[in-house]
Amino acid sequence: MNHKLELRNVTKTFKTEEGELTALENINLAIKPSEFLCIIGPSGCGKSTLLRLIAGLDDPSSGEILLDGKELRGPSQDRGMVFQEYSLFPWRNVLKNVTFGLEIQGIDKQEQYKIAEEYIELVGLKGFEKRYPYELSGGMKQRVAIARALATEPAILLMDEPFGSVDAQTRNILQEELLEIWKRTKKTILFVTHSVDEAVYLADRVAVVSSRPGCLVKCAKIDIPRPRKRTSVEVNEFRGKLLMWLSLERTKACIQR
Amino acid sequence: MGKNKLLQFLNRRGAIEAISLCTAIITWEIVADFIIRNPIKLPSPYAVFLSYLKLWEIIPVDIGISLLHFGIGLGAGAAVGITVGMLMGWFRVANRALDPMVEILRPIPPLAWVPFAILWGGLTHYAAGFIVFIGAFFPILLNTYTGFREVDKTYIDAAKVLGCKEERKMIKYVAFPFSLPYIATGIRIGMGVGWMCVVAAEMFGVSKSGLGFRLFQVFWPLHMIDRLVAYMIILGLVALVLDHLFRYFVEERLLKWKKGMVIQ
Incomplete structure (x- = not known):
């Protein structure tokens, strides 16, 4: 329930x-x-x-x-969201990207940085706070996006x-x-x-x-x-099942067309 | 060996540029001295150089006055242009309401406003500034508008999900920073047009000093063509310095984050 x-x-x-x-x-x-x-x-x-x-x-x-x-x-x-494309704000560095939601809330600056630091550390990007998105690899960008989404503590x-x-x-x-x-x-x-x-x-x-x-x-x-x-073996078995369901759907869709 | 040395020299930064510039000046000198042979039609670079020696006291004042006109116009153009561009780019209603006026006023050459500048402002610095304003305003407006129009939807969505709801906050935190490179481009173009307007405004007697005023004064009634050329060169150099300063402070520093964005 x-x-x-x-x-x-x-x-x-x-x-x-x-x-x-x-x-x-x-x-x-x-x-x-x-x-x-x-x-x-x-x-x-x-x-x-x-x-x-x-x-x-x-x-x-x-x-x-x-x-x-x-x-x-x-x-x-x-509800926090991490997007498919790189959605980091390119004009903000890593730290300021993560604090974005907190800044909107109007939280005190020191507090913002404290919370952001926590999440930056959680995603393993400590030391990259001052970097701008263009200086990061694709994987790092998505890590920042995750930290940014988590910083406002969504459920x-x-x-x-x-x-x-x-x-x-x-x-x-x-x-x-x-x-x-x-x-x-x-x-x-x-x-x-x-x-x-x-x-x-x-x-x-x-x-x-x-x-x-x-x-x-x-x-x-x-x-x-x-x-x-x-x-x-289990993972592969499940993968097989999942692939089968997906291809079944594909076949159905083809027949309908 | 000798050939290698020459190549090495040419590869140095600024070498070819300097050679080219020197050649142009020497050619000018030769043409003026031996072909035209009439300092009223074409003063030689040497004569222009000598005229600087007589003008060095007055030129800084004229530069200052022209920069004052330029500053008034560009400042006002940026303030109004960015505001209106922002409204038009972000709010559909504002765009529909203001677009007809902008489109009708925009093609009017800034110089056509000279009579009104004098009627409204008299022979003051503000009148000259007004002409610069007309010149600088539209490029700033249009570029700001484009910037606000092109705000990536992903950024807007991301901001929404992060709790950014009010339009005011969306503009402040997303649309405005996103548009900054566009606004900078607008200002840079506006600076170019504005500087041309400075000369024009001062030529028409809106003010009694400044590079543009002096440029015409030395031509008519004074007929000091060497000084005319001296002022022309100063006009070019000041604009060049302004543009470089702008690029250094804005593009290299303020918009550092924009680097590499194209690659994405």
């Missing part, structure tokens, strides 16, 4: 020149506190839209989204393919670090990805979204104890 976040019959349609486009249809989803949920699906299936709805950046066309039992209205600091962390544009090696490291951060902060995390490997490595539960319209077709628990080994 005590869900952190609950989506009830959430539908999102967009008006385009060719008429209405249903991006998401009847999504029902409940997330427990401190759960790590991965949303996976082909590109263009509306999984990013789903995250934007939860963030409050867009409103659902129908249905409701409840946070701690209360309906959401607009963006707020109780939920929304992540929209955050590691999509970093190289495979860095991505693995970032995934491990994220799990460590998750363990330490006990945040509820919603992580959108199109990578099967990423989902199986990270999530407690994985939600498969089909494409056009985006429907939630499968929700499965990943009962593999942590730390998971990327090459272990």
